Amino acid sequence: MEPEELKDLLEQHHKSSFGWAMACCRRNPVDAEDLLQVVYLKVLEGKARFEGNATFKTWLFAVIRKTAADQRRKNLARGVLTLKAAQQWTRSDATEYPDESAYRAELLTKFRHALARLSRRQREILELVFYHELNIQEAAEVMGISLGSARTHYERGKKRLRQLIEESEAYESEWERRKHPATVP
Amino acid sequence: MNRNGKEESIRQLFHELRCEDQRHAPQFGDLLTAARNRNEGSNIPTWSIKFAAAAVLCVLVLITIRLSTPVRPQEQQLVPDSARGPLASSDKTTDVVRNLSQPPKTQRHPSIRRQSRPRQFSSSLAIAMKALSSWQSPTAALLDTPQDRMLNTLPRLGESLRTIKPLSPDQFN
Numbered sequence: 001m002e003p004e005e006l007k008d009l010l011e012q013h014h015k016s017s018f019g020w021a022m023a024c025c026r027r028n029p030v031d032a033e034d035l036l037q038v039v040y041l042k043v044l045e046g047k048a049r050f051e052g053n054a055t056f057k058t059w060l061f062a063v064i065r066k067t068a069a070d071q072r073r074k075n076l077a078r079g080v081l082t083l084k085a086a087q088q089w090t091r092s093d094a095t096e097y098p099d100e101s102a103y104r105a106e107l108l109t110k111f112r113h114a115l116a117r118l119s120r121r122q123r124e125i126l127e128l129v130f131y132h133e134l135n136i137q138e139a140a141e142v143m144g145i146s147l148g149s150a151r152t153h154y155e156r157g158k159k160r161l162r163q164l165i166e167e168s169e170a171y172e173s174e175w176e177r178r179k180h181p182a183t184v185p
Numbered sequence: 186m187n188r189n190g191k192e193e194s195i196r197q198l199f200h201e202l203r204c205e206d207q208r209h210a211p212q213f214g215d216l217l218t219a220a221r222n223r224n225e226g227s228n229i230p231t232w233s234i235k236f237a238a239a240a241v242l243c244v245l246v247l248i249t250i251r252l253s254t255p256v257r258p259q260e261q262q263l264v265p266d267s268a269r270g271p272l273a274s275s276d277k278t279t280d281v282v283r284n285l286s287q288p289p290k291t292q293r294h295p296s297i298r299r300q301s302r303p304r305q306f307s308s309s310l311a312i313a314m315k316a317l318s319s320w321q322s323p324t325a326a327l328l329d330t331p332q333d334r335m336l337n338t339l340p341r342l343g344e345s346l347r348t349i350k351p352l353s354p355d356q357f358n
Contacts (some may be wrong), residue, residue, distance in 0.1 A: 011213045018210040019203055033211055037220035108205065111198045130199035162191050 003044055008038055009056050016132055020061050023127040024068035027112055031071075039067050054141050058134070061142040065124070115163040122157030125150055 010017070017036060025031035042048040048063045050056060088132075115123055121143065128139035140150035 014213040015207045016209050020205045022206055036216055040217055041220050041224055130196050131203050
C-alpha cells in the first residue's frame with residue numbers, strides 16, 4: 001500500500017484510533033498521544049504492514065494495542081517513567097474538561113472509575129464493542145484471542161460493570177440518607 | 186432497572202465517553218508532524234548514547250584488567266640500574282636475594298604465571314633479608330676508637346706513623 005493511501009486511511013480513522021489509544025492508556029490523554037505518534041510512525045515507515053487479512057480498522061486497533069503493551073513493558077522496566085506517567089494521569093484527571101456540566105462530569109468520572117476497576121481484557125472488549133461498535137469476532141481479532149474467550153470476557157465484563165455501577169449508586173443513596181435523614185424516605 | 190435497561194445505560198455512557206474523547210482528540214496533522222519531529226530528533230541521541238555507553242564500558246574493562254594484574258618483579262629487574270636512580274646499587278643485594286628466592290624463569294610453567302601469592306611472599310622475604318643483612322646496633326659507634334684505623338690498616342712502605350692523619354670524629358660514621 002502506498003504511503004499516501006496509508007496516510008489517508010490513518011486520517012480517516014484518527015478519532016476512533018485516539019479513543020482506542022485512550023482505552024489502552026487507561027484514559028491518559030498524554031500517553032494516548034505518545035502512543036498514536038509511535039503507531040503512525042510504525043505504519044508509515046512500514047514496520048507494521050497491513051496485509052489485508054482483516055479490515056484496516058481492526059488491524060490498526062491491533063497495532064495500537066500491541067504497541068501500548070510494548071510501551072507498558074518499557075515503562076515497567078523504567079520505574080521512574082511509570083511514576084511520571086502516574087503523576088501525569090492524576091494531574092490530567094483532576095483538571096481536564098472544565099467546560100462540562102458538573103453532573104455529566106461526575107457521571108463520566110464515576111463511569112471511568114468503574115471501568116478502571118475491570119480487568120484489562122474485560123475493559124478492552126467492552127470498549128471495542130460498546131465504544132467502537134465492533135462485533136465480538138472483530139474485537140477478538142483486535143485482542144488476538146479466540147472468539148470463545150472473547151465472549152467470556154465480554155459477558156463477565158458486562159456483569160461486573162453493571163455490578164460496579166449499582167454499587168456506586170447504592171453507596172450514593174446511602175450517603176445521601178445519612179447526610180439528610182429527614183428528606184430521604 | 187432491568188437488564189436491557191442497564192445495558193442501554195452502559196451503551197449510553199460509552200457514547201458519552203466517545204463524544205468527549207473526540208472533542209479533545211488532537212488534530213491528525215499536528216500529531217503526525219510531532220511524531221516525525223520526535224523521530225528525527227531522537228535518531229542521533231540514541232546512537233550517540235549507545236556509542237558513549239560502549240566507550241565507557243570499554244574503559245572500565247581496561248581499568249579493571251589493569252588493576253587486577255599484579256606488577257611482576259621481573260619487569261622491575263629489566264630496568265637498567267642507571268635508569269633506577271642513585272639507590273640502584275644498594276638494591277643489588279635485594280635483587281640477588283629475590284633471584285634466589287624465586288625459581289628460574291625457564292622452569293616456570295606458563296599456566297602459573299599469574300599466581301600472585303608466592304611472588305608477594307618472595308618480595309617480603311627479600312625485604313626482610315635485606316633488613317637483616319644491613320642491620321647495625323645503635324651503640325656500635327661507641328666501640329670505635331681513634332686508633333682503629335691505625336690498628337686495622339697496614340702502613341705502606343716509607344710511610345711513618347706520624348704521617349697518618351689523625352681521624353676526625355666525623356669519620357667514625
